[in-house]
Amino acid sequence: MAWLIFLLALTASLIALLMAPRLLAPRRLTRAKEVRFEAGNPPYGKARRRMVMQYLGYVYLAMATESIVGASIALYLIDAKVLWAALVAVAAAAATAYVAARGHD
Amino acid sequence: MLIEHIRLFAVAVKNALRGPITIDYPREARDYSDRLRGYIVNDKERCISCGLCEAVCPAKAIKFSVGPDGRRYPGIDYGRCIFCGYCVDACPTGSLRHTQLHEVVWTHLNTFAKYAEGDPEEVDGRPRRSLL
Amino acid sequence: MIRKVEGLLRLAAKWGTKWSLWPPHLVTACCGVELAHTFGPAYDAERFGVLPMPSARHSNLLIIEGTITMKMAKFVKWVYEQMPEPKFVIAMGACAIKGGVFYGSYHMVPASNVVPVDAYVSGCPPTPEALLKAIEEVQKRL
Amino acid sequence: MSGLAAALLYPGITAIFAYLLVAIWLERKLAAKVQWRYGPLYVSRWLGGLLQGLADALKLIFSELVVPSYTNKALFTALPLVVFLADALPVMFIPGAPDLVIYRSHYGLAYVLVILLLATPAIVAMAWVEADKFTYIGALREILMEAAYEVPLALSLFAMIILYGPDPVQAVEAQSIPGILANPLAFFAFFVSAAMATSRFPFEIPDADTEIVFGPYTEYGSTLLLASFGANYVALYSFSLLGALLFLGGWAPFGGLLGAAVMLAKAMLLTIVWLILRAIYPRLRIDQALRLGWGSLLAISAASVAVSVVWRLWLG
Numbered sequence: 001m002a003w004l005i006f007l008l009a010l011t012a013s014l015i016a017l018l019m020a021p022r023l024l025a026p027r028r029l030t031r032a033k034e035v036r037f038e039a040g041n042p043p044y045g046k047a048r049r050r051m052v053m054q055y056l057g058y059v060y061l062a063m064a065t066e067s068i069v070g071a072s073i074a075l076y077l078i079d080a081k082v083l084w085a086a087l088v089a090v091a092a093a094a095a096t097a098y099v100a101a102r103g104h105d
Numbered sequence: 106m107l108i109e110h111i112r113l114f115a116v117a118v119k120n121a122l123r124g125p126i127t128i129d130y131p132r133e134a135r136d137y138s139d140r141l142r143g144y145i146v147n148d149k150e151r152c153i154s155c156g157l158c159e160a161v162c163p164a165k166a167i168k169f170s171v172g173p174d175g176r177r178y179p180g181i182d183y184g185r186c187i188f189c190g191y192c193v194d195a196c197p198t199g200s201l202r203h204t205q206l207h208e209v210v211w212t213h214l215n216t217f218a219k220y221a222e223g224d225p226e227e228v229d230g231r232p233r234r235s236l237l
Numbered sequence: 238m239i240r241k242v243e244g245l246l247r248l249a250a251k252w253g254t255k256w257s258l259w260p261p262h263l264v265t266a267c268c269g270v271e272l273a274h275t276f277g278p279a280y281d282a283e284r285f286g287v288l289p290m291p292s293a294r295h296s297n298l299l300i301i302e303g304t305i306t307m308k309m310a311k312f313v314k315w316v317y318e319q320m321p322e323p324k325f326v327i328a329m330g331a332c333a334i335k336g337g338v339f340y341g342s343y344h345m346v347p348a349s350n351v352v353p354v355d356a357y358v359s360g361c362p363p364t365p366e367a368l369l370k371a372i373e374e375v376q377k378r379l
Numbered sequence: 380m381s382g383l384a385a386a387l388l389y390p391g392i393t394a395i396f397a398y399l400l401v402a403i404w405l406e407r408k409l410a411a412k413v414q415w416r417y418g419p420l421y422v423s424r425w426l427g428g429l430l431q432g433l434a435d436a437l438k439l440i441f442s443e444l445v446v447p448s449y450t451n452k453a454l455f456t457a458l459p460l461v462v463f464l465a466d467a468l469p470v471m472f473i474p475g476a477p478d479l480v481i482y483r484s485h486y487g488l489a490y491v492l493v494i495l496l497l498a499t500p501a502i503v504a505m506a507w508v509e510a511d512k513f514t515y516i517g518a519l520r521e522i523l524m525e526a527a528y529e530v531p532l533a534l535s536l537f538a539m540i541i542l543y544g545p546d547p548v549q550a551v552e553a554q555s556i557p558g559i560l561a562n563p564l565a566f567f568a569f570f571v572s573a574a575m576a577t578s579r580f581p582f583e584i585p586d587a588d589t590e591i592v593f594g595p596y597t598e599y600g601s602t603l604l605l606a607s608f609g610a611n612y613v614a615l616y617s618f619s620l621l622g623a624l625l626f627l628g629g630w631a632p633f634g635g636l637l638g639a640a641v642m643l644a645k646a647m648l649l650t651i652v653w654l655i656l657r658a659i660y661p662r663l664r665i666d667q668a669l670r671l672g673w674g675s676l677l678a679i680s681a682a683s684v685a686v687s688v689v690w691r692l693w694l695g
Contacts, residue, residue: 002382003471003482009392010467014460014606021444021601024246025322032318034448036511037294037597040263040316047510055523058669062526069533076537077489077545087688090534094681097530101673117659121412127281129417130369164331164338184335187361208370211357212378214349216334236279253437256422256430283411284420286431291588294600297442321600322443 061097068093128234136233142188143207145181147222151200152178158192158201167192172220183209184216254323255379256286258298258372263316266303268330268362275365285372293319298375301348303362304332304339310346317352325378327371328354331361381478389639390475390620395467398616399609400432406654407431413658436605444601451508458505459599459607465498466614473620474548476630476639487547491621492536495576498614499525502585505607506595517594521585523665527672528575528582534680535568538687539625551629558626561690565683566626570652571676573618575668577611579653581660582668589662615653619646 036043072086128135154177159167166185169177179192179201193201264272275282276289290296293316305313317326328348331337334357339345348354355378356371385391404419408428411418419428446452472487474480484490499521506518539558543550559566575582586594586608596608623629623645630638663671 002386005383006386006391006471006481007464009387010395010464011460013392013396014463017440017602017606018444018456018460020440021442024250025441025443025601027443028322029445030318032315033321033445036447036449036509037292037319037592038512039592040293040312040319042315047512048507048515049512051519055526055666055669058526058673059522061673062529065530066533069530069537073489073492073533073537073540076540077486083541083688087684090537090684091681094530094534094677097673098677098681101670101677113659114655117413117655120415121409121658123415125281125412125417126278126415127284127417128279129284130280130366131373135366165340182335183331183359184357185331185337185340186359187331187337189361207360207364208367209359209363210367210371210374211334211359212355212374214334214354214357216357216359249437250441253434253439253441256434257438278415281411281416281418283407284417284428286419286422286428286434288407291592292597294445294598295593295604297438321445323441 058101061100065093065097126236128236132231134231134233136235137205137207139205140203141205141207142190142193142203144183144204144209145186145188145193145201146204147179147220148200148202149178149220149222151198152176153198153200154178155197157195157197161191161195163187163189163191168217170219178220178222180217180219182217183211184214250323251379254297255376258285258287258325258375259290259296260287260298260300261290261293261296261316261320263299263313264302265305265309265313266330266332268303268333271362271365271368272300272302272329275368280365280369282369282372285369285376287372294321296320297324298372299324299326299352300368301326301328301333301352301354303330304337305346305348305351306344307346310351313348313351325356325375326352326354327356327358327368327375329358329363329368329371331359333357334359337361382481385475385479385481389479389643390470390473391481394475394643395470395613395616399612400436401429402612402615402650402654403435403609404429404432405651406657409651409655410658413655439600439602439605442601444603447598450510450598454504454508455598456603458501458508459603459610462498462501462505462610463606463613465494465501466610466617468494469617470620472547473617473624474551474629475620475642476636477548477551477634479639480548483548484546486545488536488540488545488550488625491547491617492533495532495614495617496525496529498576498610502595502607502610509595509598511597513591513593513597514595516591517585517597520587520591520665521595523669524575524578524582524585527669528572528676531568531672531676531680532572532576534677535565535572535683536625538562538565538680538683541684541687542690543625547624550625551631554628554631557628557631562683562686564679564686566622568676568680568683569622569626572672572680573615573622574653574656575672577615577618577653579615580657581663583657583662584665584668587662615650616646619649619653622646622649 072089076086164185166182167179172178333348336345356374358367358371408418419431423430469491471481503518506514543553627645630642
């Protein structure tokens with residue numbers, strides 16, 4: 001039950017925190033506050049532009065390696081006898097990722 | 106490689122133990138030189154109303170106005186004064202002078218000090234400290 | 238009872254705002270150097286809880302550092318309007334008060350024409366101690 | 380009863396918020412000390428400015444909450460809350476003392492690992508909803524940082540799981556010598572990847588305030604800033620509790636209330652080391668951080684797994 005109390009109390013305190021300025025703080029909306037912040041300039045152009053693809057390889061690498069490592073940990077937790085298989089999988093994944101990341105620059 | 110990082114940590118700890126060099130402003134004051142160009146005051150007895158200060162002021166901050174005794178005295182607008190000290194240099198009798206007061210803060214736009222007289226309390230009583 | 242709670246809340250708001258004035262980075266002219274000096278180790282404005290913040294959305298103290306030209310006035314106004322509500326302004330330097338040496342120039346705007354100013358610091362540029370005194374002045378106002 | 384105390388006092392909510400205030404004060408104070416300054420002082424001179432965090436929090440509570448009209452307003456206000464929750468949830472599984480645990484689970488460490496890795500997607504979602512140019516760059520950097528640290532973090536925790544088992548309460552009892560001595564490589568990998576995860580200084584890349592205004596937190600004023608940026612410090616709290624538990628022996632020599640105090644002291648020690656990094660290192664570029672994460676850090680964390688296996692074989 002403690003976890004439920006923890007979650008509820010944490011959520012309640014956070015919501016109270018977010019509601020507090022609405023009740024307590026002065027409000028005066030202007031047009032400048034309504035638009036997005038652009039370091040003192042009036043905003044122009046689109047905010048979401050084309051992503052830098054340069055380092056995307058690392059993200060793919062992370063997804064691939066992470067899935068193998070995660071699966072190994074999960075399998076090890078389910079059955080401790082597969083430790084050796086898990087170790088081999090992790091070692092192979094880490095070595096592949098290491099070599100792959102070397103060639104990425 | 107590792108030695109370098111350990112040295113970084115050592116430098117940080119050494120600096121942390123050295124203690125602050127900060128001038129604890131409202132309790133301490135920085136030891137400026139005596140010739141600090143601060144708030145400018147005028148000595149009415151010595152002023153001869155010659156108008157040289159008004160002529161020389163680069164920011165045109167000095168205006169003359171008629172005082173209670175019928176003579177004209179300079180007043181300084183601190184909204185424009187840049188504390189350059191030209192008026193003090195130009196003053197032939199030395200009636201204008203700088204004080205050590207340099208924290209000139211106003212809460213209103215009425216920054217004109219008429220007749221530039223008086224003797225503002227100098228920032229004394231606080232320990233003075235040089236920076237290094 | 239309700240009035241007592243209200244008074245207590247107002248007191249807490251004032252106390253919190255007093256010791257936590259965060260200026261955004263808006264350096265308009267040369268007085269920015271003295272501002273940097275104020276926040277550096279020598280004078281350390283952080284003793285008063287004044288912490289420079291990068292975004293106008295987080296800050297509540299606008300320090301106008303020196304000359305505002307017509308072009309810059311637009312952005313000063315914009316930054317001021319983007320700041321959340323309890324907000325204070327310090328105009329620093331002779332140029333920001335009435336124009337200093339540029340008085341009467343066609344491109345010169347006094348700070349008080351752009352935003353409501355709480356404290357003026359004279360000097361060209363003012364010493365860091367003068368700026369700290371202005372910050373104290375703003376704190377006294379709360 | 381002890382569960383209730385754990386949920387509401389330590390390591391639960393009171394401790395989280397107290398830590399938030401103390402850690403921010405401590406960070407500013409430590410950085411100031413190294414830079415020969417005083418740091419926050421005048422707010423409460425007799426305490427060395429300890430109330431600064433409280434003053435900042437009060438200021439943020441009493442300042443206007445701006446929700447820009449171009450965003451999805453519900454998500455805009457809800458996502459900082461999600462980030463805060465995601466960073467605070469690992470505390471649920473980490474015991475503060477032998478029986479001060481909010482949710483006793485046999486697989487506690489695995490849950491902690493999963494939840495710690497889930498915080499970043501929440502931050503990315505937050506930055507995406509804000510739809511600002513700076514938050515967008517911050518979100519991209521956040522994704523890349525997670526790509527850099529998640530595998531070393533998982534591997535270093537895997538090493539400790541092999542050594543002590545996945546139950547956090549038993550992990551302390553299993554430590555005859557502190558984990559930092561048993562497996563220093565795992566501690567190093569954990570330390571660096573936790574610094575990456577909470578954007579401590581050499582890796583303060585997503586919210587680099589000199590480059591991109593405040594990264595993912597640019598648009599948030601008022602208490603939203605407290606919830607979103609404070610979440611970093613809550614993550615730091617989770618990480619330092621976890622580090623104290625796994626590597627410094629938890630409440631080791633004692634038990635009960637004294638044990639809780641010892642554990643908190645160890646966690647604060649770790650926190651101080653993480654915080655003082657701000658005064659020591661310059662910021663890395665994103666590609667340098669990625670190369671570090673996929674180079675030496677990956678190798679070290681893989682080696683730490685091998686070290687754990689050697690320990691297991693030696694001990695039987």
